[in-house]
Amino acid sequence: MNTPKKQAEMIKEISGVNPLKCMKCGKCSASCPSYNEMDIKPHQFVSYVQNEDIESLVNSKSLWKCLSCFACVERCPRDVKPGKLIDAARQLVVREKGGDYLMADEIPELLDPELPQQLLVSAFRRYRR
Amino acid sequence: MQRIGVFVCHCGSNIAATVDVKKVVEMAKMEPGVVHAEDYQYMCSEAGQSKIAEAIKNEKLTGLVVCSCSPRMHETTFRKAAERAGLNPYMVEVANIREHCSWIHKDMEEATKKAVILARAAIAKVNLNASLKPGESLVTKRALVIGGGIAGIQTALDIAEAGYEVDIVEKTPSIGGRMSQLDKTFPTLDCSACILTPKMVEASAHEKINIYTYSEVEKVSGFVGDFTVDIRKKARSVDMDKCTGCGVCQEKCPSKKNSNEFNRGLNTRSAIYTPFAQAIPNVPVIDRENCIKFKTGKCGVCAKVCQAGAIDYEQKDEILTEKYGAIVVATGFDTIKLDNYDEYAYNQSKDVITSLELERIMNAAGPTKGHLERMSDGKAPKNMVFIQCVGSRCADKRGKSYCSKICCMYTAKHAMLIRDKYPDVNVTVFYIDVRTPGKNFDEFYRRAVEEYGVNYIKGQVGKVAPQPNGQLLVQGVDLIDNKQILMEADMVVLATAIEPDPSVRKIATMLTASIDTNNFLTEAHPKLRPVESPTAGIFLSGVCQGPKDIPETVSQAGAAAVKAIGLLAKDKLMTNPCTAKSDELLCNGCSTCENVCPYGAITYEDKEVNDHGIRETRRIAVVNNALCQGCGACTVACPSGAMDLQGFSNRQIIAEVDAICR
Amino acid sequence: MSIETKEEFRPKIVAFCCNWCSYAGADLAGSSRLSYPADVKIIRVPCSCRVNPMFILRAFEKGADGVILCGCHPGDCHYSTGNYYARRRMTLLFSMLDYIGVENGRTRVEWVSAAEGVKFSTTMNEFVEKVRSLGKNVRLEDLRCRN
Numbered sequence: 001m002n003t004p005k006k007q008a009e010m011i012k013e014i015s016g017v018n019p020l021k022c023m024k025c026g027k028c029s030a031s032c033p034s035y036n037e038m039d040i041k042p043h044q045f046v047s048y049v050q051n052e053d054i055e056s057l058v059n060s061k062s063l064w065k066c067l068s069c070f071a072c073v074e075r076c077p078r079d080v081k082p083g084k085l086i087d088a089a090r091q092l093v094v095r096e097k098g099g100d101y102l103m104a105d106e107i108p109e110l111l112d113p114e115l116p117q118q119l120l121v122s123a124f125r126r127y128r129r
Numbered sequence: 130m131q132r133i134g135v136f137v138c139h140c141g142s143n144i145a146a147t148v149d150v151k152k153v154v155e156m157a158k159m160e161p162g163v164v165h166a167e168d169y170q171y172m173c174s175e176a177g178q179s180k181i182a183e184a185i186k187n188e189k190l191t192g193l194v195v196c197s198c199s200p201r202m203h204e205t206t207f208r209k210a211a212e213r214a215g216l217n218p219y220m221v222e223v224a225n226i227r228e229h230c231s232w233i234h235k236d237m238e239e240a241t242k243k244a245v246i247l248a249r250a251a252i253a254k255v256n257l258n259a260s261l262k263p264g265e266s267l268v269t270k271r272a273l274v275i276g277g278g279i280a281g282i283q284t285a286l287d288i289a290e291a292g293y294e295v296d297i298v299e300k301t302p303s304i305g306g307r308m309s310q311l312d313k314t315f316p317t318l319d320c321s322a323c324i325l326t327p328k329m330v331e332a333s334a335h336e337k338i339n340i341y342t343y344s345e346v347e348k349v350s351g352f353v354g355d356f357t358v359d360i361r362k363k364a365r366s367v368d369m370d371k372c373t374g375c376g377v378c379q380e381k382c383p384s385k386k387n388s389n390e391f392n393r394g395l396n397t398r399s400a401i402y403t404p405f406a407q408a409i410p411n412v413p414v415i416d417r418e419n420c421i422k423f424k425t426g427k428c429g430v431c432a433k434v435c436q437a438g439a440i441d442y443e444q445k446d447e448i449l450t451e452k453y454g455a456i457v458v459a460t461g462f463d464t465i466k467l468d469n470y471d472e473y474a475y476n477q478s479k480d481v482i483t484s485l486e487l488e489r490i491m492n493a494a495g496p497t498k499g500h501l502e503r504m505s506d507g508k509a510p511k512n513m514v515f516i517q518c519v520g521s522r523c524a525d526k527r528g529k530s531y532c533s534k535i536c537c538m539y540t541a542k543h544a545m546l547i548r549d550k551y552p553d554v555n556v557t558v559f560y561i562d563v564r565t566p567g568k569n570f571d572e573f574y575r576r577a578v579e580e581y582g583v584n585y586i587k588g589q590v591g592k593v594a595p596q597p598n599g600q601l602l603v604q605g606v607d608l609i610d611n612k613q614i615l616m617e618a619d620m621v622v623l624a625t626a627i628e629p630d631p632s633v634r635k636i637a638t639m640l641t642a643s644i645d646t647n648n649f650l651t652e653a654h655p656k657l658r659p660v661e662s663p664t665a666g667i668f669l670s671g672v673c674q675g676p677k678d679i680p681e682t683v684s685q686a687g688a689a690a691v692k693a694i695g696l697l698a699k700d701k702l703m704t705n706p707c708t709a710k711s712d713e714l715l716c717n718g719c720s721t722c723e724n725v726c727p728y729g730a731i732t733y734e735d736k737e738v739n740d741h742g743i744r745e746t747r748r749i750a751v752v753n754n755a756l757c758q759g760c761g762a763c764t765v766a767c768p769s770g771a772m773d774l775q776g777f778s779n780r781q782i783i784a785e786v787d788a789i790c791r
Numbered sequence: 792m793s794i795e796t797k798e799e800f801r802p803k804i805v806a807f808c809c810n811w812c813s814y815a816g817a818d819l820a821g822s823s824r825l826s827y828p829a830d831v832k833i834i835r836v837p838c839s840c841r842v843n844p845m846f847i848l849r850a851f852e853k854g855a856d857g858v859i860l861c862g863c864h865p866g867d868c869h870y871s872t873g874n875y876y877a878r879r880r881m882t883l884l885f886s887m888l889d890y891i892g893v894e895n896g897r898t899r900v901e902w903v904s905a906a907e908g909v910k911f912s913t914t915m916n917e918f919v920e921k922v923r924s925l926g927k928n929v930r931l932e933d934l935r936c937r938n
Contacts, residue, residue: 021524025561030606031472031591035613043608075472075591077523199818200835201810225833228821233912234829243829250834638866643812645906663811663905664869707837727871760870761841765880777837783849789832790803790853 007054007092015088021078022046028072028082038062042072042082049085057089064090131256134165134190135248136181138172138197140227147231149241153196156245160252164188173203181207182214192220192255196248198227217260219706219776224251246789253784261706261775264754268354268702269454272693273298275346275636278306279325279679280671280686281459282332287690288457289337293697296339296451297332298346298360300632301390303408304329306461310391310485312492312499314679315542316573322407322494329409343414345632347448349456349639352728352758353666354702356453364444366415367401371439374411378431378440379403387419389496393486395504396496401431401440406494415440455693456640458650458662459670459686460633464625465520469527473519473623478595479504483625484539491546501551503620506599510619513547514603515540515558516590520626522561529626529647534676536624537564541577543622548581557584557616559605567678586614593621633673642667650674660689668692707776708757709764711750713738715771718748722763722772730756731763802856802922806833806915807842811869812904813861819908820915827915830922831859838862839900840873844884847898851888851931857897857922861911864902874902892930896921 002010012019028042029035040048040060048057057063066086073081135157139145150168157166165188169177172195184190193216195207200223208218226244234240272288274281277299285295297304308314309329311321332338341360348359382399389396391404400420403413421428422442432440464483467475475481480503482490493499502509517536520528537560544556563585565571577583590605600617607614629648637644642662643651650669653661660669670689671682696702711722713736723731730753737746750772761774773779808814814835820827836842839862847858860881862874878900885898899918903911 023522023561024608025518025522025589026587026606026608027589027591029591029608029613030559030589030604032613035606041606041611043606071591077518077525077528079524199814199821201815201818225818225835228818229833230829232821232824233826235826236829239829243832246832250832641867641869641871643863643867643869643905645904651905663815725876727873758870760838760873761836762838762870762873762876765840765843765876774837774841777841779843779845782834782836782841782843782846785834786805786846786850786855787853789805789834790850790855 002096004052004054008049008052010092011049011054011085011088014091015081015084017049017081017084017088019046019050019080019085022080023078025077027075027077028080031071031075033069033071034065034067037065042066042086045082045085046080054089054092057086058093062086063093131162131192131258132164132188132190133160133162133192133194133252133255134181134184134188135160135163135167135194135196135252136172136177136184137166137168137226137248138177138195139168139170140172140198140231141170144197144227144231147234147237147240148226148244149237152241153226153244153248157194157196157248157252160249162192162256163252165190172197173206178206178210181210185211185214185216190216192222192258194222194224194248194251194255196224196226196244196251199223199225199229219261220255220258222251222255222258224248249791250785250788253788254781257778257781257784259775263703263706265701266354266704266755268697268699269356269452270294270697271296271451271453272455272457272697273346273356273358273451273453274457274459274670276306276459276461276671276673277301277304277340277342278459278461278671279308279328280461280673280682281306281457282328283683283686284457284459284670284690284693285338286328286332286335287687288693288697289335291690291694292337293694294337294339296341296360296453298344299340299342300345301404302343302365302402302412302414303404303410304332304340304342305405305407305409307485308679309405309407310393310488310492312488312495313542313546315538316567316569318542318546326407329407333409340410341449342410346636346639351452354454354696354699356456356666358451358453358456360449360451362447362449364417364446365412366417366441366444367413368439368441368444369410369412371437372412373437373439374403375436376403376413377434377436379413381430381434383428383430384419384421387416392489392496393483395486395489455666455668455696457668457670457689457693458633458636458640458642458673459689460630460636460673462627462672462676463630465529465628467520467623467625470519472592473516473590473621474593474595474601475623478593478601480595480601480619481593481621481623483623484536484543485625487543487622488539491543501547501554508619509551510554512555512616512618513557513620513622514590514601514616514618515544515556515622515624517558517560517624518589518626519623521624529628531647531676532564533624533626534564535627535678538567538570538573538678540622540624541574541583544583545573545577545581548577548583555584557586557618559586559588559590561587561589567680588614627672627676629673640664640667660685660692666696704755705759707759707774708754709752709759709761709772709774711752712771712773713747713749714740715769716747716749717769717771718750719768721766721768722750725762725766727760727762728756728758730758800923800926802830802919802927803854804831804857804859804919804922805850805855806831807836807839807846807858807860808833808903809839809841809862809869809873810835810837812863812867812902813839813911815905816861816903816907816911819905820911821908823908825908825912827912828919830919831915838868838870838873839877840870840880842877844880847884848931851893851928854928854932856925856928857899857918859899859901859914859918861901861903861914864904867904888931893928894925896925897928
């Protein structure tokens with residue numbers, strides 16, 4: 001397991017995001033369609049990375065509730081891209097197999113019929129143009 | 130051989146902390162021509178300057194090198210010190226070992242090495258310096274103010290009060306600028322027109338002030354004290370002398386569906402119009418693009434109804450050429466375009482408006498006669514949402530990187546006025562920070578919250594979505610409650626970022642005044658010379674230099690006026706003696722230099738020369754020192770090497786190159 | 792000739808800066824504490840059009856490894872048209888230098904305004920990096936000048 005510092009570095013590297021650019025305006029959270037499903041809100045991702053508390057981020061519900069619609073990335077006035085941070089946290093989980101990831105049998109329980117599937121939303125985003 | 134003194138400044142610890150000044154002194158002593166070298170804490174101080182004076186007297190110095198801060202900072206100081214001690218001021222060179230050395234390098238050894246090299250280059254140059262004497266040029270005692278907003282008006286009034294002639298050039302049909310579009314002003318809530326109109330009248334009635342409205346600056350030439358400016362007076366199609374300003378033409382004009390710029394396009398105006406009732410001059414113009422007479426040749430209603438016979442369809446643009454000693458730029462601002470901010474639905478809904486548009490709606494002379502109503506259906510709003518920082522403080526390409534400075538305060542003003550006049554309207558403000566640095570500003574904002582019950586929410590709006598029922602669905606966040614907010618609003622007001630008026634780019638180019646990446650004009654020094662452009666004789670007033678509110682604009686306008694007056698009060702100016710000079714024996718009369726000179730300072734004359742005993746008449750270049758600005762373009766163009774620039778001669782620069790590469 | 796030590800190669804770089812824009816830009820880089828290598832030494836000229844190609848040739852002859860010329864942005868020249876002259880002259884000179892073997896990377900023209908301290912420092916960092924990668928300039932250097 002990596003140290004918290006290393007983990008934060010990895011997130012920054014994977015996402016290409018500089019959390020110091022954030023001016024804490026909250027436009028990301030204001031734009032987020034699955035805000036109410038999240039325990040850690042989009043505008044908080046930045047401070048979690050800054051405080052090197054990746055563990056909480058990785059264990060949060062938000063990790064899997066983010067739709068990757070990238071509304072926050074589009075609208076962020078400071079180019080901070082919170083969506084990319086959470087994306088990077090997911091990557092981190094995937095890379096560290098054996099860490100926290102979803103088991104296939106657990107999925108039906110977590111599934112929320114109200115919420116669009118991440119895959120679906122990502123596909124919309126990708127093939128929109 | 131020169132007798133050179135080298136003075137190395139510690140600048141407190143600014144230089145001494147990274148540059149070993151003793152070492153620089155020691156190394157300088159070994160350079161050719163150096164007879165004296167010393168270091169001192171603050172060379173620019175009184176004591177430092179007297180050290181220089183003493184050394185000049187005791188050591189009979191003929192040249193000086195001061196290793197200190199940038200020559201743009203203290204070259205004049207040291208030149209004056211040298212002059213007082215009896216040395217020609219142009220025998221002083223400054224080696225910049227602060228901005229170009231100690232401040233950017235961390236390693237002491239490396240920085241010291243570089244400082245020594247920079248000192249050497251300056252010493253090598255001084256070795257070849259020659260005494261120069263500045264010429265004199267006359268000052269035209271008249272000022273030009275570009276822009277007729279509150280900044281321009283105030284500057285013009287102040288200059289005129291000091292007894293100098295001032296011309297104001299304003300591109301729109303009336304003076305007044307942005308301030309004339311405002312309803313009330315913060316933090317006192319006095320009516321904008323009530324405080325501006327008397328100033329406008331005062332300016333127009335002042336015998337020393339001449340106002341050219343509907344006019345633009347076309348061309349600028351010359352230099353400080355002696356600018357020549359071409360002003361284009363656009364054809365008004367109305368005779369200024371005959372028109373009585375009765376307004377009948379505007380009433381009868383059949384072309385009424387033209388977007389009203391003064392009301393930010395919220396309603397329409399006739400093709401012949403004055404922008405607003407208190408316009409100065411109160412003489413309409415014909416908007417030729419929309420006038421039926423100009424489009425089809427048939428109509429002429431205005432000419433028929435005008436009892437004074439002032440309508441003149443044949444009028445043409447007029448070019449005036451005037452001379453000025455000083456030019457003040459006061460071109461002001463506009464709000465940014467919101468085309469890139471789709472999330473706020475500005476282009477989709479008429480009920481999403483900018484703050485400047487709200488200003489017009491609130492104004493009794495505006496499109497709704499001062500009634501707060503939705504532009505889509507005329508209904509009175511119940512819920513209003515204000516969004517701060519739209520396009521300001523943006524790191525991306527969509528907006529501006531700077532804070533527009535005035536939005537926090539005018540939003541508090543709008544919120545307060547609405548709550549005061551329509552207590553049943555709920556007002557919500559989404560903000561990132563509330564910035565209220567100014568006299569009585571924070572108290573004003575607190576009053577909006579505490580007395581008027583404006584709901585301030587720390588957070589931003591992500592999306593405004595127009596609903597089929599005509600409402601606007603606002604999705605925002607409350608960062609303190611950590612809750613996302615979905616609310617319906619009747620109107621959304623965007624605190625849109627401001628940017629310099631687009632016309633400033635062209636004007637800056639004409640004036641050769643430098644401009645920054647945001648199109649704000651650059652000041653000569655950010656702290657010590659905030660109202661002067663680095664280009665001599667050009668002064669800055671108002672928002673063209675950076676975002677400002679009205680009190681700041683007025684005080685800066687006064688400061689710019691004082692600087693202009695200071696210039697106009699002089700009868701003569703010392704000209705830069707670093708001008709080009711032609712060696713008549715080398716000149717071959719080819720005219721190349723004459724063609725590259727941007728000032729027309731070079732002429733050719735037939736002159737008798739004595740070339741090693743041979744007397745003959747040759748065609749040679751002669752430089753007019755009053756016109757030459759010392760750019761040096763001719764020196765490089767000259768094929769025979771006859772042309773050289775005093776103070777930056779070929780030999781001097783080569784000596785510097787050699788010293789650096791040694 | 793002295794024996795080359797294994798020290799890092801430190802190029803000699805001459806920067807010509809016009810008094811109105813680029814020199815002020817360099818000052819701003821200084822007062823903003825934006826660092827760039829000490830290899831760069833600045834010579835102040837009134838305008839970029841004052842820079843005679845002769846100065847650049849002289850610098851290379853005397854052992855400079857790179858020469859950079861900075862002026863106001865096109866259209867912003869204090870003398871209206873000086874930087875246009877400089878641009879034409881340098882285009883010609885640099886292609887000639889390239890022809891005789893002084894690589895294009897050793898010469899550069901850059902427009903830096905008085906407000907662009909950041910640009911000045913990044914330009915200098917890039918340029919020094921480039922010249923370092925090209926190594927010592929031996930093409931034009933007058934061997935008699937070497938010390």
